Amino acid sequence: MPRSVLSGSINSPKVDLIVDLGNPFLNLTFDGFLKIGTVAAAKVAAEEAYYVVKRGSLSHHNFEQTLKKMCKEGAYWGTVAGVYVGLEYGVERIRGTRDWKNAMFGGALTGAVISAASNNGRDKIVTDAIAGGAIATAAEFLNYLT
Template sequence: MTCKLDLAVDMGHPFLNRSVDGFIKIGAVSACKVAAEETFECLHRGTFPSFFDYFCTRTLKKMCKEGAYWGTVAGVYVGVEYGIEKIRGRRDWKNAMVGGAVTGALVSAVNNNQRNKVVKNAITGGAIATAAEFLSHLTT
């Protein structure tokens, strides 16, 4: 069985196309994660008859919120990485590291964190992006 769902939005520029693609894909993954988590919580608590109510009032809202948040983070990351690739003219893990760090700092600064936390989030973002880049090379 193969199941393939692909949505392509053409914004007229590769930079925007990639960012929107990242937003949609990672937003969807994030929304699915919330849905799975909340379903499990409902089943675990045994309040199955009220699942629909719960879903409509809380889960759907949380799915949209988390989906939009992580989608935006992914969109920013993909855009920044594309920009760095164009500036440096090559593709390697350093793009991912710098892209992750810039994204971490940006998202953290937008969320009104202290300067202290912005730097820490930049370090974490860079590390996660580098690790993801290494792992994807190992598994393909």
């Protein structure tokens, strides 16, 4: 019996904005901030577009609130990403090797730093560090699968 196989690949467009701050640490941190901040702003825009369609109208006030929310979410997500990328790079430089452990340490440190900056208690800081390390490690392992 004849068999047929469907194969192919989907390529996404690659958009890079190169800003050279003169230091690899700063370059990576800023790049992470911009890319993930843009993703967060796009997420808010998509959510708000859904609600506009659902309501059937868009007011000037709603549009202004959407822009503010996009900036706030973009700045928050971008900051977290910038801290993570910078810490992971720092861990890599200190350890002198590139592996999944850098993601784990970078994620744990990011979770702790962001939690501490939010004035959370000690238990919350520890659990956020554990969550950050777990999420970053899982993301790193997923990268190995592709």
